[in-house]
Amino acid sequence: MKILFNNKKEDLLSRLKKQEPAAQKIFYEQNVKRFLSVSKSYVSDIYQAEDCVIKAFCKIFKSIETFRSEGNLEGWARRIVVNECLNFIKSHKTVFYIDDINPAVLEEFHDEITDFDFNAQELLDQLPDAYRMVFNLYVIEGCSHQEISETLDISLAVSKTQLFRAKEKLRKIYFQQQKNLKNEYSEI
Known part of the structure; x- marks a missing residue:
């Protein structure tokens, strides 16, 4: 009706x-x-x-x-x-946060790891949940590390660490996919 x-x-x-x-x-x-x-x-x-x-x-x-x-x-x-x-x-309770990287290292690599192009959903699906949550909140939702730490009940350093690791993992996955594509085309 x-x-x-x-x-x-x-x-x-x-x-x-x-x-x-x-x-x-x-x-x-x-x-x-x-x-x-x-x-x-x-x-x-x-x-x-x-x-x-x-x-x-x-x-x-x-x-x-x-x-x-x-x-x-x-x-x-x-x-x-x-x-x-x-x-x-x-x-x-499927997410575990690890805090074992010096947050000062994050600032050094921040600019380098933010500007690469990728098929977002395919790559995000390959991230561990902890990385994906922090990455989404920071990059997609525009939350600050302070907001993320409060939302997820984690420290500021853990938020920065997880973002850093997410970007590094995304970069590795992306470049591995590109390498695999290049190898597939060279075999044809």
Whole structure:
């Protein structure tokens, strides 16, 4: 059954705040693919990533009244998706952080390791969860190391270490893929 809206002035947000199923369906369809991509960048298993997205949409629709229109609705909802992924990872205790690199070394290599091109999702899927979470929060979400350390309940040094290691691992994976491609083409 298709629902028609009488008042054309009503926007999607006001309809969402009224808990209208048709508005929820529209919002879901507009954002599900993007949010699944976000979730997949944190949770490597597709089924677990889908579960996180479903739970996030439930939270979005349940708490839509708390959105104050101070920013972008999609950005607010994306933050809920990210938080749901982080909560999932924390609850499964599958992430271990290692703090054994001198943070001063990180600053030295920072500029060198930030500017390479890669197919993000394929490479991110190959990172350990701890690396991927810090990388996503820092690079994709734009969080500071202080925010990351508070969000993940880790030290500032561990946040910097994990980012450094993530970038190094991404670089190694990328160059290995390039080397493999070059070898495949030379055999043809």
